[in-house]
Amino acid sequence: MNKRILVVDDDPAITRMVKLNLEQTGRYDVRTENMGRRAIEATREFRPDLILLDVMMPGMLGSEIAAQLQADPELRTTKFIFLTAFVTKGEELRSGGQIGGHTFVAKPISADNLCRVVEDHFRQQQSKEPGPN
Amino acid sequence: MKQFFQWLTTFACLLGGLSLPVSSAYALDAVTLQLKWTHAFQFAGYYAAKELGYYREAGLDVRIDEALPGGDPVKIVLEGKAEFGVGTSALLLERNAGKPVVALAVIFQHSPYVLIARQQNAAQTIHDIIGMRVMLEPQADELQAYLKQEGISLNRITRLEHSYDPQDLIDGKTDAIAAYVTNQPYYLNRANFAYQVYTPRSSGIDFYGDNLFTTEQELRVHPERVKAFRAASLRGWQYAMEHPEEIIDLILAKYSQRHTRDYYLFEAKQMIPLLHPELVEIGYMHPGRWLHMAETYADIGMLPRNFSLKGFLYDPNPKLDLTWLYRSLAAALLLIGVIGAVALYIARNNRRLAHSLAERKRAGEVLQQKHEKLLETERELLKAYELLAEVDRLESAGRLAAGVAHEVKNPLTIIRLGVDYLSEQFSQESNKEVLDDVRGAIDRADNVIKDLLDISRQQPLVRRPININQVIDNAIRLIKHKIERRNIAIVRSRNDPMPLIYADPDRLVQVFINLLSNAAQAIGQDGNIEIVTRSICLSERDLELSGMSMFRVGEQVVAVEIRDNGPGFPTEYEKKLFEPFFTTKPMGEGSGLGLAVSRGIVIMHGGSISISNRPEGGASALLMFRVYREHLKNE
Numbered sequence: 081m082n083k084r085i086l087v088v089d090d091d092p093a094i095t096r097m098v099k100l101n102l103e104q105t106g107r108y109d110v111r112t113e114n115m116g117r118r119a120i121e122a123t124r125e126f127r128p129d130l131i132l133l134d135v136m137m138p139g140m141l142g143s144e145i146a147a148q149l150q151a152d153p154e155l156r157t158t159k160f161i162f163l164t165a166f167v168t169k170g171e172e173l174r175s176g177g178q179i180g181g182h183t184f185v186a187k188p189i190s191a192d193n194l195c196r197v198v199e200d201h202f203r204q205q206q207s208k209e210p211g212p213n
Numbered sequence: 214m215k216q217f218f219q220w221l222t223t224f225a226c227l228l229g230g231l232s233l234p235v236s237s238a239y240a241l242d243a244v245t246l247q248l249k250w251t252h253a254f255q256f257a258g259y260y261a262a263k264e265l266g267y268y269r270e271a272g273l274d275v276r277i278d279e280a281l282p283g284g285d286p287v288k289i290v291l292e293g294k295a296e297f298g299v300g301t302s303a304l305l306l307e308r309n310a311g312k313p314v315v316a317l318a319v320i321f322q323h324s325p326y327v328l329i330a331r332q333q334n335a336a337q338t339i340h341d342i343i344g345m346r347v348m349l350e351p352q353a354d355e356l357q358a359y360l361k362q363e364g365i366s367l368n369r370i371t372r373l374e375h376s377y378d379p380q381d382l383i384d385g386k387t388d389a390i391a392a393y394v395t396n397q398p399y400y401l402n403r404a405n406f407a408y409q410v411y412t413p414r415s416s417g418i419d420f421y422g423d424n425l426f427t428t429e430q431e432l433r434v435h436p437e438r439v440k441a442f443r444a445a446s447l448r449g450w451q452y453a454m455e456h457p458e459e460i461i462d463l464i465l466a467k468y469s470q471r472h473t474r475d476y477y478l479f480e481a482k483q484m485i486p487l488l489h490p491e492l493v494e495i496g497y498m499h500p501g502r503w504l505h506m507a508e509t510y511a512d513i514g515m516l517p518r519n520f521s522l523k524g525f526l527y528d529p530n531p532k533l534d535l536t537w538l539y540r541s542l543a544a545a546l547l548l549i550g551v552i553g554a555v556a557l558y559i560a561r562n563n564r565r566l567a568h569s570l571a572e573r574k575r576a577g578e579v580l581q582q583k584h585e586k587l588l589e590t591e592r593e594l595l596k597a598y599e600l601l602a603e604v605d606r607l608e609s610a611g612r613l614a615a616g617v618a619h620e621v622k623n624p625l626t627i628i629r630l631g632v633d634y635l636s637e638q639f640s641q642e643s644n645k646e647v648l649d650d651v652r653g654a655i656d657r658a659d660n661v662i663k664d665l666l667d668i669s670r671q672q673p674l675v676r677r678p679i680n681i682n683q684v685i686d687n688a689i690r691l692i693k694h695k696i697e698r699r700n701i702a703i704v705r706s707r708n709d710p711m712p713l714i715y716a717d718p719d720r721l722v723q724v725f726i727n728l729l730s731n732a733a734q735a736i737g738q739d740g741n742i743e744i745v746t747r748s749i750c751l752s753e754r755d756l757e758l759s760g761m762s763m764f765r766v767g768e769q770v771v772a773v774e775i776r777d778n779g780p781g782f783p784t785e786y787e788k789k790l791f792e793p794f795f796t797t798k799p800m801g802e803g804s805g806l807g808l809a810v811s812r813g814i815v816i817m818h819g820g821s822i823s824i825s826n827r828p829e830g831g832a833s834a835l836l837m838f839r840v841y842r843e844h845l846k847n848e
Contacts, residue, residue, distance in 0.1 A: 091623050091627070093627045094623060094626055094627055094630070097626070097627055097630035097631050097634065098630060100630075100634045101630055101633060101634050104634065104637060135364075141364030142364070143340060143363065143364035143365070144364045144365075144366065147340065147343050147364075147365070147369065151343075151344075163626075165618050165622035165623065187622040187623065187625065187626040188622055188625035188626040188628070188629040188630075188655055188659055189626060189629065189630070190629055190630075190633055190652070191629075191630055191633030191634060191637075192633070194630070
């Protein structure tokens with residue numbers, strides 16, 4: 081079954097491009113949300129396996145959404161990856177894709193990298209879960 | 214440099230037509246300085262100015278009052294109970310509330326205000342503060358802005374009244390406290406308590422710390438007194454930062470024994486990176502920084518947008534930064550001329566009058582010394598001017614970057630993902646070339662923004678004693694693929710063991726990556742880069758080569774040379790190499806910021822960097838860093 085991914089970014093063109101590229105692989109069902117404050121609601125309805133979350137959004141920051149998700153008993157296991165524009169070369173070199181324990185991807189990202197980060201994420205999740213027997 | 218600034222102050226008096234109050238003949242003018250906290254090294258400069266007689270020389274008899282619990286220094290100064298006060302950046306808020314305060318000088322170039330949280334795991338971040346109990350005073354606006362910037366709303370923490378007792382954190386009565394990084398950690402360290410420090414600077418909020426202020430009234434009625442008090446205070450600060458132990462003795466003897474000698478030593482050491490006395494003239498304020506603070510206040514709704522600084526910032530020497538320096542320079546040259554003429558005149562006269570040989574010789578020597586001193590001063594003036602101009606340029610580039618990064622990166626993301634999607638749909642060869650060009654263009658734009666962000670961050674250095682060879686190894690590892698692709702060999706020549714230097718390895722590695730990529734790009738294909746590291750005792754010639762006056766002859770330094778066998782660079786570019794946006798690379802291969810960023814990092818380390826053409830062809834970059842010694846940690 082396809083993995084479900086929710087993409088939250090205030091820019092509709094970005095969510096559209098991410099959706100097109102991820103769905104092109106045939107492995108994901110993608111839903112998009114452009115209003116930060118509706119992200120929690122969308123998570124509750126769509127029950128995504130992963131959320132791609134923009135950090136800087138008007139109204140509600142990505143980190144606030146993440147904090148609310150983690151505080152919600154029903155949604156606290158939801159996984160997310162941050163999308164951020166504020167990355168310097170130094171940080172890229174140092175952190176290996178992790179800031180404060182969360183995976184992040186730097187904008188602008190290529191389709192290849194985007195798919196790779198998402199795939200890596202699911203592969204890691206799988207190896208963490210107990211076997212099917 | 215310090216000597217130079219002292220000289221500047223003296224010179225300012227001569228040129229600016231400032232009449233120094235004549236102290237001896239008249240009674241001293243009694244004024245009061247209101248501190249914002251209890252006596253501590255935090256106010257060292259003022260004690261020094263009083264003790265060493267700087268205030269007396271300025272015609273002032275200064276009383277220094279510490280703050281009583283609950284006392285408000287701004288209120289005390291506005292009520293006329295003190296003429297001068299020590300304030301914080303919140304002066305902006307007072308000013309907005311209609312209170313006529315004027316900032317005279319900034320002592321702490323960076324605010325010491327931080328959040329300190331109990332360490333629960335090594336990977337914890339500021340976001341782990343959510344749900345915690347935090348002791349935060351009502352005026353914690355700077356930290357409030359920090360939390361907001363990090364997306365943490367205040368109702369997600371449990372706010373406790375501040376006890377100002379670090380023991381409460383140790384005993385678990387709270388999980389985090391608002392604190393001054395200059396003093397509270399002292400008690401935590403002593404208790405072997407594991408904690409983490411979160412500074413607003415990590416999210417781009419860079420406030421000034423302690424400043425010196427007065428009122429519009431005082432400035433209007435006693436402009437000379439204000440000028441003299443400010444100058445004497447800054448002179449005191451200069452002295453205090455050069456002689457911390459002496460001032461600590463003074464505090465213990467005359468002001469306060471509330472804390473131990475050890476505590477004050479800790480405080481003095483912690484203050485150095487916040488004052489940057491080696492880089493920034495004590496007292497310096499940049500209007501751009503104040504605007505940044507005003508904007509940050511506006512972000513959290515504490516100030517209106519576009520708050521005007523008019524009348525708020527004191528200007529001791531109008532147009533100081535450029536015209537004034539030029540004027541000094543011209544005056545210095547004039548003086549040199551005059552002294553030369555006088556020397557000639559005296560020499561002739563001497564001959565005619567057949568004065569004794571010894572006397573003539575002595576006069577000649579004195580004049581010769583004066584002449585040399587002036588020449589040296591002229592050189593230092595030029596250097597200071599260049600440094601000031603550069604700091605200004607870097608600051609404005611950084612501010613711009615933080616603002617545009619977000620706005621530019623989002624469209625870039627759309628273009629990049631759009632192009633990638635289309636290239637899957639239209640996979641003919643002719644399309645591929647076009648699409649690759651577009652991708653290349655996106656990478657170029659992205660690189661410029663990232664470099665600009667690097668400049669804007671100005672994060673504090675995390676320094677420790679390190680071996681520079683390891684930093685270079687690391688840099689080579691990180692860009693090996695780029696160099697091997699060009700068939701370039703790296704030749705190392707190193708002394709091991711190498712004396713350690715006191716540096717932030719993560720920031721230095723960036724410098725070497727930049728220099729090595731520049732060398733590789735200069736070579737193009739097939740060649741070699743030679744990296745020589747050694748420890749040397751500086752000769753006069755070495756100093757000339759390094760181009761900066763940070764070091765003294767005879768000093769032990771670690772030197773790194775990176776030589777390439779590329780074509781070198783046209784000599785007329787030599788001065789421009791470190792300028793932001795200057796690049797010799799073909800369109801699209803460099804942002805023109807790599808060397809500007811590298812130089813900024815090296816200067817922050819108190820080191821030097823220069824680039825020159827080698828006589829045998831190719832270019833060579835020379836870097837020098839002070840050798841680490843326990844007592845140099847403070848520098």
